[in-house]
Amino acid sequence: MYLDIYGDSLCALVTAAALASSGHHITLRPPNLAEWQSAVGKGRLDIQEPGLDRLFAEQISEGRLSVGDIKAPPRPEVSAVFLAVHSHQRALAEHVVTVSAPEAGRQRVVINQSPFPVGTTEELQLLCPQVPVVVLPELLQEGGALQSFMRPARLLLGCDDRDAEVLVREIFRPFNRLSDHFLVMGPREAEFTKLAITGMLATRVSYMNDMANLAETLGVDIENVRQGMGSDPRIGEAYLYAGCGFGGPGLSRDVLNLSEKLSTSGVGSELLRQVIEINERQKEVLFRKLWGHYDRNLEGKVVAIWGAAFKPGTGRVDNAPVERLLNALWAQGVIVKVHDPQALPTLRDRYGERPDLILCERPYDASQDADALMLVTEWKAYWSPDFDHLRQGMRSPVILDGRNIYDPAYLRQAGFIYYGVGR
Amino acid sequence: MVWNDLKAHADELAQRHLADLFVDDPQRFARLHRKAGPLLLDLSKQRLNGDTLSRLFSLADARELKAWITRLFAGEEVNGTEGRAAMHWALRAPTGSGLAPTEVEALVHGELERMARIVEQLHSGQWRGYTGEPITDVVNIGVGGSDLGPLMVCRALEDFAEPAANGLNVHFVSSMDGSQVAHLLRALRPQTTLFIISSKSFTTVDTLYNADTARTWLQRALGDDEAVIRCHFLAVSSAVEKVTEWGIEERNCLRLWDWVGGRYSLWSAIGLPVAIRVGMARFRELLAGAHFMDRHFLEAPWEDNIPVLMALVGVWNTNFLDIHGHAILPYDGRLKYLPSYLEQLEMESNGKSVTRDGEPVSEKTCPILWGDVGPNAQHAFYQLLHQGTEPVTCDFIAPARRYHEDVHSEGAGELVRQHELALANCLAQSRLLALGEAALPSDEQVPFYKRYRGNQPSTTLMMDELAPYSLGALLAAYEHKVFTQAVIWSINPFDQWGVEMGKKIATSTLQAIREGDDGGMDVSTSGLLTFIRNS
Numbered sequence: 001m002y003l004d005i006y007g008d009s010l011c012a013l014v015t016a017a018a019l020a021s022s023g024h025h026i027t028l029r030p031p032n033l034a035e036w037q038s039a040v041g042k043g044r045l046d047i048q049e050p051g052l053d054r055l056f057a058e059q060i061s062e063g064r065l066s067v068g069d070i071k072a073p074p075r076p077e078v079s080a081v082f083l084a085v086h087s088h089q090r091a092l093a094e095h096v097v098t099v100s101a102p103e104a105g106r107q108r109v110v111i112n113q114s115p116f117p118v119g120t121t122e123e124l125q126l127l128c129p130q131v132p133v134v135v136l137p138e139l140l141q142e143g144g145a146l147q148s149f150m151r152p153a154r155l156l157l158g159c160d161d162r163d164a165e166v167l168v169r170e171i172f173r174p175f176n177r178l179s180d181h182f183l184v185m186g187p188r189e190a191e192f193t194k195l196a197i198t199g200m201l202a203t204r205v206s207y208m209n210d211m212a213n214l215a216e217t218l219g220v221d222i223e224n225v226r227q228g229m230g231s232d233p234r235i236g237e238a239y240l241y242a243g244c245g246f247g248g249p250g251l252s253r254d255v256l257n258l259s260e261k262l263s264t265s266g267v268g269s270e271l272l273r274q275v276i277e278i279n280e281r282q283k284e285v286l287f288r289k290l291w292g293h294y295d296r297n298l299e300g301k302v303v304a305i306w307g308a309a310f311k312p313g314t315g316r317v318d319n320a321p322v323e324r325l326l327n328a329l330w331a332q333g334v335i336v337k338v339h340d341p342q343a344l345p346t347l348r349d350r351y352g353e354r355p356d357l358i359l360c361e362r363p364y365d366a367s368q369d370a371d372a373l374m375l376v377t378e379w380k381a382y383w384s385p386d387f388d389h390l391r392q393g394m395r396s397p398v399i400l401d402g403r404n405i406y407d408p409a410y411l412r413q414a415g416f417i418y419y420g421v422g423r
Numbered sequence: 424m425v426w427n428d429l430k431a432h433a434d435e436l437a438q439r440h441l442a443d444l445f446v447d448d449p450q451r452f453a454r455l456h457r458k459a460g461p462l463l464l465d466l467s468k469q470r471l472n473g474d475t476l477s478r479l480f481s482l483a484d485a486r487e488l489k490a491w492i493t494r495l496f497a498g499e500e501v502n503g504t505e506g507r508a509a510m511h512w513a514l515r516a517p518t519g520s521g522l523a524p525t526e527v528e529a530l531v532h533g534e535l536e537r538m539a540r541i542v543e544q545l546h547s548g549q550w551r552g553y554t555g556e557p558i559t560d561v562v563n564i565g566v567g568g569s570d571l572g573p574l575m576v577c578r579a580l581e582d583f584a585e586p587a588a589n590g591l592n593v594h595f596v597s598s599m600d601g602s603q604v605a606h607l608l609r610a611l612r613p614q615t616t617l618f619i620i621s622s623k624s625f626t627t628v629d630t631l632y633n634a635d636t637a638r639t640w641l642q643r644a645l646g647d648d649e650a651v652i653r654c655h656f657l658a659v660s661s662a663v664e665k666v667t668e669w670g671i672e673e674r675n676c677l678r679l680w681d682w683v684g685g686r687y688s689l690w691s692a693i694g695l696p697v698a699i700r701v702g703m704a705r706f707r708e709l710l711a712g713a714h715f716m717d718r719h720f721l722e723a724p725w726e727d728n729i730p731v732l733m734a735l736v737g738v739w740n741t742n743f744l745d746i747h748g749h750a751i752l753p754y755d756g757r758l759k760y761l762p763s764y765l766e767q768l769e770m771e772s773n774g775k776s777v778t779r780d781g782e783p784v785s786e787k788t789c790p791i792l793w794g795d796v797g798p799n800a801q802h803a804f805y806q807l808l809h810q811g812t813e814p815v816t817c818d819f820i821a822p823a824r825r826y827h828e829d830v831h832s833e834g835a836g837e838l839v840r841q842h843e844l845a846l847a848n849c850l851a852q853s854r855l856l857a858l859g860e861a862a863l864p865s866d867e868q869v870p871f872y873k874r875y876r877g878n879q880p881s882t883t884l885m886m887d888e889l890a891p892y893s894l895g896a897l898l899a900a901y902e903h904k905v906f907t908q909a910v911i912w913s914i915n916p917f918d919q920w921g922v923e924m925g926k927k928i929a930t931s932t933l934q935a936i937r938e939g940d941d942g943g944m945d946v947s948t949s950g951l952l953t954f955i956r957n958s
Contacts, residue, residue: 281556284555284556287555288554288555288556289555290555291551291554291555292554292555295650296551296553296555296650296653296654297650327547327549328549328551331544331547331549332549332551
């Protein structure tokens with residue numbers, strides 16, 4: 001089938017590459033066409049995801065994927081128009097819908113995947129009655145986005161038009177083979193479900209962080225508690241990790257959206273407000289531990305940070321704990337040395353040249369002569385460092401483990417002063 | 424003799440009702456109002472005429488007002504009994520103004536820079552408490568000038584609160600009996616609370632007791648560690664040694680100087696709570712407004728000089744029309760604490776009965792001041808103004824515009840109508856007080872108990888809007904009014920010996936309460952002590 005995808009979000013790229021790889025003919029229409037053409041030429045996309053660069057380049061060279069002008073209407077032969085724009089690009093989405101009516105006798109569907117407020121899909125439908133507008137909320141997990149697109153646990157489809165549903169099912173048939181992953185409901189319900197899922201995940205994380213703070217005062221290791229809790233089938237293991245806070249463009253935004261939605265509708269949600277507050281507080285947990293360790297005076301200290309991305313597998317730092325940590329440390333006169341496998345260019349763009357930020361290409365360069373090491377993002381390469389080498393390079397062997405990936409007993413034996421979260 | 428001349432003139436004018444004066448001269452408003460910067464001063468509802476003013480100007484000349492103003496701004500020792508200059512004006516002189524000596528200018532602006540850094544740290548959530556959490560609540564502990572000034576301005580400028588300071592609350596604690604501090608501490612978290620101990624001398628008992636309570640409260644929650652004090656206390660004082668003795672490090676102590684009197688100090692680091700509330704840029708606008716008024720006071724001829732006119736009209740009312748009550752009536756709820764502030768400024772400055780030469784004064788000095796937000800006072804003491812037996816002068820104070828600020832985008836329409844209602848009341852009350860029944864449409868016969876005799880003089884001070892700049896100008900105008908009156912009365916407005924002895928006697932009385940030793944007490948005090956001990 002011929003499919004046009006409007007937007008340059010992660011969802012747009014993954015959808016384009018994955019659907020092209022299953023044989024569809026795709027035109028991706030990003031807002032900055034010129035920049036895109038040069039990025040595509042270099043074979044490196046702005047958004048980094050495992051496998052995405054390669055698949056994207058492959059599909060371009062196979063001729064099934066091309067890049068086009070966002071202002072142009074869909075090609076006449078197109079069966080589905082995807083809206084995968086950012087939350088602030090509502091006007092753009094509206095424009096695309098108005099020019100998406102198919103030629104007489106042709107069938108077409110508009111599939112909205114953008115993170116707009118609940119009810120937007122129905123509003124978009126009103127703009128162009130000649131084409132059905134459905135919603136397929138994006139449920140990608142960053143760092144494993146392709147995988148989660150190609151082997152979806154579920155596909156939430158908000159659609160009340162039978163013909164449109166048949167068309168969407170046909171497009172996604174290659175990824176829906178083992179069993180039927182489609183869950184069909186009204187557009188509003190699908191939009192709200194997506195927010196509710198995010199809210200629930202965030203709530204679990206903040207709940208665990210609250211428990212972790214309590215565990216510390218009780219002298220209990222939250223990691224043991226987590227395993228015990230996760231073994232209960234009513235709870236399950238996912239999203240129970242205590243740590244230095246969640247971030248990322250999606251999770252925080254969706255929770256905020258949901259919380260705002262509830263407060264403007266007059267319902268109000270004390271719970272979600274707390275969830276966000278606990279998380280924001282948690283992003284500074286490593287700072288607080290360091291502050292206490294050095295007797296509330298950090299002037300002139302050197303601190304190494306391992307991992308800046310909001311999660312492993314991505315270079316993005318939006319709403320990541322590292323933002324708050326950097327500001328907190330700098331305000332106290334600390335020099336910060338950061339290593340991250342992917343996020344260094346983003347940090348350089350964001351903060352520019354400054355004497356108290358040193359970006360390091362190798363983890364041990366960052367920890368050299370440091371008064372403390374903060375482990376913020378649990379990239380696999382950090383899990384088993386050469387601890388002797390690490391300790392010898394540091395000015396003081398202090399490790400603040402924001403993801404609880406190390407064994408406290410082992411580290412203490414190896415001569416480190418260890419701080420975890422909730423242990 | 425100018426004084427006797429004025430007495431004779433007053434006897435003549437005393438026969439004339441204010442309503443008659445308005446009939447005599449249709450140009451009365453044009454003749455008797457002045458504008459300067461953001462302020463408009465209307466004296467046309469005072470019981471005087473143009474002739475009165477020129478006689479009062481002669482009085483000012485006879486008392487060498489010009490020379491005294493020069494002495495004030497030259498940094499001379501105008502506070503004789505304490506051997507100090509009074510240079511509050513230097514606190515708001517911008518760099519390079521040439522008004523203050525360069526070394527004073529450097530000191531003042533150095534402290535402003537330090538204030539700016541603290542404000543920035545608090546606003547960005549980077550002032551950390553003992554546990555590393557950002558400070559969310561700032562409590563100013565002070566009394567008198569270290570409380571009323573910042574409290575009054577914080578409330579007055581609430582619409583200008585710094586958006587970056589959202590979530591940062593500013594509180595005030597002053598009363599010595601602990602009722603405010605106990606109430607407040609119940610609602611706060613020690614981990615996120617910062618105290619500003621504001622005391623010029625750092626010996627004020629009221630403040631130190633409250634500070635001790637705060638320290639104990641913190642230490643109970645966080646432990647007895649010197650870092651608790653470092654993270655949770657700032658001091659504003661001229662006595663750095665006493666501050667460090669109490670446990671606050673020098674780098675957490677903002678300075679003021681001997682040459683600033685407590686009730687003139689809100690322009691210094693004493694104004695830190697204001698800067699925290701409205702941001703440093705707005706705080707500097709407040710200073711700029713006051714500096715504008717300093718220049719105006721220095722340079723304008725008497726007939727256009729707002730503070731001088733306010734002062735001379737006050738002298739006229741007190742000494743020649745024999746009126747000894749003065750009400751401060753702001754028609755804007757944000758000026759709620761202005762009456763208390765001016766009560767201190769005027770009564771503590773000019774409530775004196777000894778001249779600069781140490782002789783008893785021969786004429787009355789400062790009248791009794793009191794006041795409240797006008798519309799509320801209308802339901803309280805206005806009855807006495809309209810139909811009581813005491814003559815009273817009033818200052819009506821109001822901004823012309825309100826509720827056009829961004830913060831009021833929602834519901835602004837309704838609020839603007841409420842402000843119009845307040846303004847209408849302001850004008851109606853001053854009119855009725857001045858004219859009495861003549862303000863009413865017809866001269867129908869009414870029983871005595873419904874009559875308004877009028878003839879109560881008042882001044883109306885309007886601002887284009889209540890903003891940092893206009894508020895700064897207004898407050899500085901009152902400061903210079905007070906100085907001008909002190910010159911006319913030949914008294915020192917910058918000392919306050921009358922408040923010292925009570926503090927000393929309280930110390931021995933405390934002994935009596937705690938140890939039961941009534942030796943040397945009068946029978947009334949002994950009787951009361953017995954009741955206290957037996958309760």
